[in-house]
Amino acid sequence: MSIRDRKREHIEISLTQNVNFRSTTTWLEKVLLEYSALPEIDLDDVCLETDFLGKKLKAPLMVSGMVGGIEEAKQINRDIAKACESLGIAFGVGSQRAMLENPQLKHTYFVRDVAPNIFVAGNLGVTQLKDYSLEQIEYALESIGADALAIHINAAQESIQPEGTPRFKGCLKKIDEVSKKLSKPVYVKEVGHGVSFRVAQELAKTNIKAIDVQGAGGTSWTAIEFIRNKSAFGETFWDFGIPTASSVAECRKAFKGIIIASGGIRSGLDAVKSFVLGANMVAIAKPVLEAQAKGGHKEVENYLSKIIHEIKVALFLIGAKSPKEAVGRGRLQP
């Protein structure tokens, strides 16, 4: 199956079937925020501005990379990016492999005409990095005006995907090389199965600037690939992975750079619980795709504005004036 048909199936399955984790949760429900009935600040004192790899975000929020490489992706990316531009938050495109194979598909990723100012992340899979020269990767970023490269690390998905390439030998070395030589900052993201302490420790030896944990509890990529696969193989791994809350705490211990909490972030409360555990910002994927399908850029903007407002209120309710001040203002449920 071509990359384009596969991308189409991913979007269609994500929008029409239940692809959430079934029994594994994010574990964020185990984090209790330390409510302050007397926060000694005003709601307006809460400042959400966050620095992210050279740009200022108006809120510590990003829409994770999802689509590109097919005609339908053009409108999806533009609608989402337009909403991000009006809210001043970060945005990522889906894997740019398709446009490296066929440069005529560049326009399906390009959003700079509707989103000239925001942080935009390019995206490539770690197993494909070795197929491309540094110049090709630079080209992928430059041609869409990206501010950084997100490398997705996705062993669970590649093992279940019928056309997957579960060949991860040498990937860490490649991440190290690209992170040191690329002109733009590089960060690493999972796709919904989490990053462990051990992996974060290895990544900390490279020059990556952030880890976007994309933990378990939200969208399950083993589920999506199992549904595409239509065979019995794969269902066993539907709930496989490291819950988001655990992944944030593990990465925080091993890595000094920026930690993005993601995978099943569905409210401002989830976001603030992640800040309590040490995350610097959060990212959301599938609900944003659903909002775009429902009502274009306006619906995406409404959905994301609600999340941003919830983050502000939740920080106020724990007496924190910023995401940084949230650290430690919570406890784990026994």
Ligand SMILES: Cc1cc2nc3c(=O)[nH]c(=O)nc-3n(C[C@H](O)[C@H](O)[C@H](O)COP(=O)(O)O)c2cc1C
């Ligand atoms: C339709 C769809 C396509 C995706 N494509 C990509 C991709 O190309 N590259 C990538 O790094 N992640 C991709 N993802 C994964 C998301 O960025 C995110 O890691 C995952 O969906 C978990 O977040 P969520 O629980 O908020 O959905 C995709 C997700 C969806 C729903």
